[in-house]
Amino acid sequence: MNYDEAKIKFVSTWGSLGTLWGINKAMAQIQALLFISTKPLSMEDIMADLKISRGNTSMNLRQLMDWGIVTKEIIPGERKEYFTTEKDVQELARTIAKERSRREIQPVIKVLKEVSSLKDDGTEKTKELIKQTKALHDITENADMMINKLVNQQQNWITKSLLKLIK
Amino acid sequence: MNYDEAKIKFVSTWGSLGTLWGINKAMAQIQALLFISTKPLSMEDIMADLKISRGNTSMNLRQLMDWGIVTKEIIPGERKEYFTTEKDVQELARTIAKERSRREIQPVIKVLKEVSSLKDDGTEKTKELIKQTKALHDITENADMMINKLVNQQQNWITKSLLKLIK
DNA sequence: TTTAACTTTCAATAATTTTTGAAAGTTTAA
DNA sequence: TTAAACTTTCAAAAATTATTGAAAGTTAAA
Numbered sequence: 001m002n003y004d005e006a007k008i009k010f011v012s013t014w015g016s017l018g019t020l021w022g023i024n025k026a027m028a029q030i031q032a033l034l035f036i037s038t039k040p041l042s043m044e045d046i047m048a049d050l051k052i053s054r055g056n057t058s059m060n061l062r063q064l065m066d067w068g069i070v071t072k073e074i075i076p077g078e079r080k081e082y083f084t085t086e087k088d089v090q091e092l093a094r095t096i097a098k099e100r101s102r103r104e105i106q107p108v109i110k111v112l113k114e115v116s117s118l119k120d121d122g123t124e125k126t127k128e129l130i131k132q133t134k135a136l137h138d139i140t141e142n143a144d145m146m147i148n149k150l151v152n153q154q155q156n157w158i159t160k161s162l163l164k165l166i167k
Numbered sequence: 168m169n170y171d172e173a174k175i176k177f178v179s180t181w182g183s184l185g186t187l188w189g190i191n192k193a194m195a196q197i198q199a200l201l202f203i204s205t206k207p208l209s210m211e212d213i214m215a216d217l218k219i220s221r222g223n224t225s226m227n228l229r230q231l232m233d234w235g236i237v238t239k240e241i242i243p244g245e246r247k248e249y250f251t252t253e254k255d256v257q258e259l260a261r262t263i264a265k266e267r268s269r270r271e272i273q274p275v276i277k278v279l280k281e282v283s284s285l286k287d288d289g290t291e292k293t294k295e296l297i298k299q300t301k302a303l304h305d306i307t308e309n310a311d312m313m314i315n316k317l318v319n320q321q322q323n324w325i326t327k328s329l330l331k332l333i334k
Numbered sequence: 335t336t337t338a339a340c341t342t343t344c345a346a347t348a349a350t351t352t353t354t355g356a357a358a359g360t361t362t363a364a
Numbered sequence: 365t366t367a368a369a370c371t372t373t374c375a376a377a378a379a380t381t382a383t384t385g386a387a388a389g390t391t392a393a394a
Contacts, residue, residue, distance in 0.1 A: 003293050006285045010300055013278045020271050022189040024352070035303075036296045043371075053354045058372060079362075079369055089302040093310070104187050111180045118173045126170050129203045133177055135256040136202075143260070150313070191382070210341075220384045225342055246339055246392075 010036065011050070026052055027060040031069060031085050035092075040073040040082035068095050090151075097151045105144045112137035177203065178217075193219055194227040198236060198252050202259075207240040207249035235262050257318075264318045272311045279304035 001009075011032045018028025029050055034041060041049075047057050061083060064070035069092060073082040086092045116133040120126055168176075178199045185195025196217055201208060208216075214224050228250055231237035236259060240249040253259045283300040287293055 001281070001285055003285065003288065003290070003296065006282045006296060009278060010282045010296070013275060017271065017275050020189050022187050026352080036292075036299045038291050038295045054371080055355065055373075056353050059353090062372085081371080087299070089299075089306045093306060104184065108180060108184050111176060114168070115173045115177045118168055118170065121170065123170070124205050125203075128205045129170065129173060129177070132203050132254070132256075139256045139260060146317070193382075221341080222343075222385065223383050226383090229342085248341080 007036065024060065024063075026050065026056055027063055030057070030060050031064055034070060034083060034085035035087070037084075040075065040084045042080045042082050044080070046083070067099050094151045097147050101144050101148060105140065109137060109141050109144065112140060174203065191227065191230075193217065193223055194230055197224070197227050198231055201237060201250060201252035202254070204251075207242065207251045209247045209249050211247070213250070234266050261318045264314050268311050268315060272307065276304060276308050276311065279307060 011029050014032035015025040015029040019025050030046055033046060033049055043054065043057050043061070046052075046061075047054060050057075061070060064085070065072070070083055070085045073084050075082050086095065112133050116130050116137050118126065118130055120130060178196050181199035182192040182196040186192050197213055200213060200216055210221065210224050210228070213219075213228075214221055217224075228237060231252070232239070237250055237252045240251050242249050253262065279300050283297050283304050285293065285297055287297060
């Protein structure tokens with residue numbers, strides 16, 4: 001496997017993983033490309049490399065910026081805009097976890113809380129709905145908290161000690 | 168909010184969350200429906216409740232069974248097949264985590280390992296590709312292990328002590 | 335057996351999501 | 365200013381994914 005093959009394999013695999021987890025392929029691939037690039041890339045660079053249109057590139061770069069994992073880089077003397085992604089994998093994970101929590105998990109937790117606060121009318125089906133959504137609420141909130149906490153630590157020491165603890 | 172409103176809210180919210188995370192809406196909704204049902208449901212029941220076709224119901228039930236979170240229930244004297252989902256939220260989380268890991272994360276870890284084993288030809292871009300995919304490999308493998316470990320414990324004591332530890 | 339009750343399959347259709355590309359918008363150098 | 369270089373927007377098209385429904389398949393009671 002040479003460099004180009006490896007690069008293509010990585011970028012396309014990352015794109016497929018994205019798709020599987022509800023993230024648009026182009027968005028995942030652009031991020032992957034920036035992640036292994038040694039220098040900031042322009043829109044032209046990205047379009048050429050991934051063979052996608054200008055519009056697609058522009059829209060997905062914007063989304064990545066909204067997520068806080070890509071930033072515009074101004075290169076002095078250059079007219080074009082250049083882009084970079086967070087290079088520290090730990091920080092990247094932190095940001096993604098935080099954003100998915102805020103956008104997707106928190107609203108669900110809110111609904112689960114509402115539903116599980118339904119007044120108990122004494123029927124079995126109501127009792128079951130309350131019980132099960134409460135259980136879901138608790139585990140979701142718990143998992144969300146834990147992921148955010150974990151991802152906020154410096155893995156170095158914490159990972160090792162945690163892994164030891166729960167092994 | 169009465170029972171029916173609460174039920175609809177829960178089932179449709181769960182469906183939307185599924186979609187956001189790459190799970191087909193009908194599949195998520197069927198699981199949600201079974202999760203709050205006080206008794207096993209037949210295909211007819213599910214079709215009527217979610218207003219979806221027989222084919223759709225059949226295919227998604229099969230997928231849920233493949234995932235190991237729904238099981239066929241044979242009711243003596245009844246010709247129809249009935250279905251139930253795992254009711255214990257802890258066990259449910261364990262199964263889902265295990266399956267997503269096996270189907271989606273492990274293959275990606277394998278590719279990351281391959282790509283990061285690319286022979287260093289001394290160029291900067293190759294060094295960067297190796298470095299970054301190695302970092303991604305390590306964090307992905309680590310996160311995958313941790314989630315599986317965590318989800319395999321009895322939350323009771325472990326959650327509390329872990330939360331205390333990392334707070 | 336036969337037949338009725340039920341489930342699965344799958345080609346066709348519908349719905350949704352992604353992508354394109356060209357026009358409109360913006361910025362900066364001259 | 366003007367105009368060239370560049371970016372954004374968005375309606376239309378393409379691609380993908382989900383859903384339907386009827387025919388084929390299966391099972392079990394009579």
